[in-house]
Amino acid sequence: MTVVVIGSVMSVLDMTIVNVALRRLSESFSAPLETIQWTATAYTLALAAIIPTAAWAMARIGAKRVYLTALTLFTLGSLLAACAWDAGSLIAFRAVQGLGGGLLMPVGMTMVMRIADRERLGRAMALLGLPILVGPVAGPVLGGWLIDSVSWHWIFLVNLPVGALALILAARLLPRDTPGSRTAATPPRLDLPGLLTLSPGLALLLYGLARGGERGDFGAPGALLPTLAGAVLAAAFVRRALTVREPLLDLRLLRDRTFAAGIATLALFTCGYFGSMLLGPLYWQQERGVSATAAGLLGAPVGLAVGTTMQIAARRIDKVSPRRLIPVGIAVGALGMALVGLQVGEAGVPGWRVVAAATVMGVGVGMVLMPTMTTATRDLPADRLAAASTALSINSQLAASVGTAVLSVVLGSAGTDPSGFRLTYAIAASLLSLAILPALRLPARRRS
Structure with missing residues (x-):
């Protein structure tokens, strides 16, 4: 757990830090912002290309070796990105980072699910969710400080000591595992x-x-x-x-009713929640005229609400009915999102009311994400956990991208004024609400 949490914190921090630094990178390399945005796009595309191989790679060489490889790629990519000499080299080195980052989450989640006591899987998944508490809160603040006080190189160099620590601990602490359930004489074919x-x-x-x-x-x-x-x-x-x-990826997992309901719930909820993440910074900077660092600080309460609630809810899912906890979380999240829309659509509204409404949404998010993943995977056989974690990672990436694209188009069509933000937040709230339908197909009680 220690190794996986450190690796995940490094990955989440990197993503949030780089998003804050895009404009400064554009100035440093004398490149258009549209070109520099490819540093984020290249990372995402590399992520999408490598994630599908996670289950096969774990079956072929074992989860520990794959995780060490992922940490090495991510840390090496960070070093290379810090040494980039132009926009093209930076984009290429971010792709190397993406190859490592794409394997960290599914492989780390698989190792946690394999070794955790199934009766206390929620507690283990709560610890796995700690980076969600740390990253969105610390990333924008740390990124803004590094950019303003040191230089852009340090938004990548900061990963090196963390990556080195994670590599040393992974080599020493992670248990040796045998590749898949096969013998060395019959390795799985790609x-x-x-x-x-x-x-x-x-x-x-x-x-x-x-x-x-x-x-x-x-x-x-x-x-x-x-x-x-x-x-x-x-x-x-x-x-x-x-x-x-x-x-390459066993889609027959979807024949399991609980896993299918969990995947559908997460797809709709992730689409609305992660898709809406572009709205907050735009609103604070364009409508309120605050700086990027200040916008990041105003988003910190939401990150704290998500992470703190997740620690409680993921532990509660070990004892309570998923069909009772998760739909309530979806309703709270949708209500909070709708309240944000009402606040931002009102001229002259105090900023604390917007933050308070977003914090309500964060409480709902914390009640849904990790508890749903725990419920979806708890009763799967051990030899299907690698495929399940890979499917969950793909589902998350695709749903977040769909939500971001749809809400970007809606906001662009409605206009970046208060009424446009209100409409876009209302659609995001509707997406969250739709997640209740598959959530009602989750188990009515904990299966022993």
Whole structure:
């Protein structure tokens, strides 16, 4: 748990720090902001390309070796990014970081789920959620301070001591594991056709959605063509995965009613929540005229609410009915999101009311994310946990990208004025509310 939490904190901090630093990077490299934004896009695309290989890699060489490889790639990518000499080299080195970051979460989650007592899985998942408490609160503040007081190089160099510590602890503390459930004489084969459809399919989907969101037009060729190509490749993978004996990712997991209900709940909830994350900074900076660092500080109470509530709710899910806890969390989250929309749509509203409404939303989010993941995976057999954590990671990335793209287009069409923000927040609240439907199919009681 210590190793996995340190690795996850490093990854989450990096993402939040870099998002704060984009404008300064644009100035330092004398490159347009549209070009520098590729530092985030390249990371996401590399993430999407590598995540589907996580389950196969763990079965092939063991989770510990894969995790050490992921830590090495991420730390090396951080060092290279700090030494970047132009925008192109920075984008390339961020992709190296993305290859490591894409494996950290699914592999770390698999190791935790394998070693944790199933009756206390919620407690273990609560600890796994600690980076969600630390990252959104500390990342923007630390990033702003490093940019303003030192230099942009340090937003990447700060990862080196953390990465080195995580590597040393991982090598010494992580238990040795045997690759998969096979013998060394029969290593799992790589589903190459599956890899060649799912990895580029996800990357193209995420790229097309991102371009459509940036331009406010999904019909533009630069957004529509990659989105369609990605959807075709993803559909081809689904067809193959349901027919071949050893697919890259076992989609037969969805035949488990609890796992399918959990995936659907998380997809809708993640779509609304993570999609709405672009709205807060835009509102504070454009409508209220505050700095990027101040906008990050105003978002800190939400991060604290999410992380603190998650620690309580994830432990409670070991004892209470998922069908009672999780839908209540969805309702609280949707109510908070709707209240934010009402506040930002009102001229001259005090800032504390917006923050208070967003904090209510954060309480609901903390009641949903980790408890739903725990419920979805608790009763799966051990040999399917790697595929389950990989599927959850893909689901999270894709749903967040869909939500960000949709809400970007809505905001662009409605306009970045109070009424536009109100409409966009209302749609985000509706997406959260829809998650109640699959959540009601979760177990009515804890299964022993």
